[in-house]
Amino acid sequence: MEFNDFLKLLRRKTQTIVAILLVVTMMAILVSLTQPLxxxxxxxxxxxxxxxxxxxxxxxxxxxxxxxxxxxxxxxxxxxxxxxxxxxxxxxxxxxxxxxxxxxxxxxxxxxxxxxxxxxxxxxxxxxxxxxxxxxxxxxxxxxxxxxxxxxxxxxxxxxxxxxxxASSYPVKPNLLVNSAMAFIVAFLFSLFYIYVFPEDKYSLYLFGKKNVKNKKRKKVKSNLGEISIKSDLEYEEIPNLQENIDTEEELKGNISNIIR
CATH class of the missing domain: 3.30.70.1130 (EIF_2_alpha)
Structure with a gap:
């Protein structure tokens, strides 16, 4: 995979990356909070x-x-x-x-x-x-x-x-900042590996649901179908005009043949 293709993949998989970052970081914070201060x-x-x-x-x-x-x-x-x-x-x-x-x-x-x-x-x-x-x-x-x-x-x-x-005035273990930072780095690297190995849309993770994406695709398809129907109507309207031109040419040919006779 080329670098430009990977950048496009990053833009397309932004929600997947953010979802992995949030899940892993929150899990690290929860695990840290379960430990005694x-x-x-x-x-x-x-x-x-x-x-x-x-x-x-x-x-x-x-x-x-x-x-x-x-x-x-x-x-x-x-x-x-x-x-x-x-x-x-x-x-x-x-x-x-x-x-x-x-x-x-x-x-x-x-x-x-x-x-x-x-x-x-x-x-x-x-x-x-x-x-x-x-x-x-x-x-x-x-x-x-x-x-x-x-x-x-x-x-x-x-x-x-x-x-x-x-002595410290506040608990120093577990260190939430350090644990969260480490979890964030690990999650980011894992997310890059994940989207590289599974670039297909069926493996994507969505934070705000997948309905919006589907609706956008449907609107695009509908608009394309509308353009196709309009173009087809124009083509059907042009066909009678062509037929009239053909009839006119045949009449001229008939008149010329009568004069020659």
């Missing part, structure tokens, strides 16, 4: 090492490595156990069920990020209750600061808080 608490930690015999570049790379390592360790079962058994009285009922399900929920509760070449760890906690999210954030920071040596073999490693846990 969660608040977020974020904090940042800095990993540093005290070493006089190491150059600055190697020290920076080492801090980055330790930051990535500790950010990954937060998702582990041993770290999760320490959070539940910490002094911050984290609600254990929120993580009820089998241990595998508890870890699955824990991995949805915590999110860690690291910034390259800095040794900075960003800790994000998501919970349906702001107070519980703050407790978990404090427990995570406390364990990383005071028990980080359990997860690495480095020496003179220090972790300090550069941003205290800060």
């Amino acid at each position: 969660k608040y977020g608490v974020s904090s940042r930690l800095l990993v540093t090492q005290n070493s006089d015999n190491t150059d600055a570049y190697s020290l920076s790379r080492s801090n980055e490595y330790l930051g990535n390592l500790l950010a990954t360790v937060v998702y582990s079962g041993s770290f999760y156990d320490k959070v539940l058994n910490s002094k911050y009285n984290v609600d254990k009922n929120y993580f009820a069920g089998e241990y595998s399900k508890q870890l699955k929920r824990w991995n949805k509760t915590v999110l860690t990020k690291t910034k390259q070449d800095t040794g900075i760890i960003e800790i994000n906690i998501y919970h349906t209750k702001v107070a519980e999210a703050r407790k978990i954030a404090l427990a995570v920071n406390d364990i990383l600061i005071n028990s980080n040596q359990d997860y690495h073999g480095g020496k003179n490693v220090e972790i300090s808080i550069i941003d205290q846990p800060l």
Whole structure:
């Protein structure tokens, strides 16, 4: 299919594209609204090492490595156990069920990020209750600061808080704007694929019904039939005139033949 033909197809299938966009986007919003609303608490930690015999570049790379390592360790079962058994009285009922399900929920509760070449760890906690999210954030920071040596073999490693846990005023999950935007993009690409694979009118989707289109086609057909009937009437009117001309020529021929005789 050439590009110009595809543009014509886009104009002809506008309602199909819009219908797919609306349906998919609305479904994404409805699915997002069925999920529990969660608040977020974020904090940042800095990993540093005290070493006089190491150059600055190697020290920076080492801090980055330790930051990535500790950010990954937060998702582990041993770290999760320490959070539940910490002094911050984290609600254990929120993580009820089998241990595998508890870890699955824990991995949805915590999110860690690291910034390259800095040794900075960003800790994000998501919970349906702001107070519980703050407790978990404090427990995570406390364990990383005071028990980080359990997860690495480095020496003179220090972790300090550069941003205290800060809670959001409104729920941050699910993110309706992001989910809607992603659904819109996916729906648009799918609609282009749909009309390309199924260009026939029988596969078209209509937002305002198909009656208007049919009525327009019927009007055009009726108008064409009217033109045809008018033209046919003119042709029938012209036929007698032709016959009169033929009779006149025959009379002239008869008169000429009589004179010659």
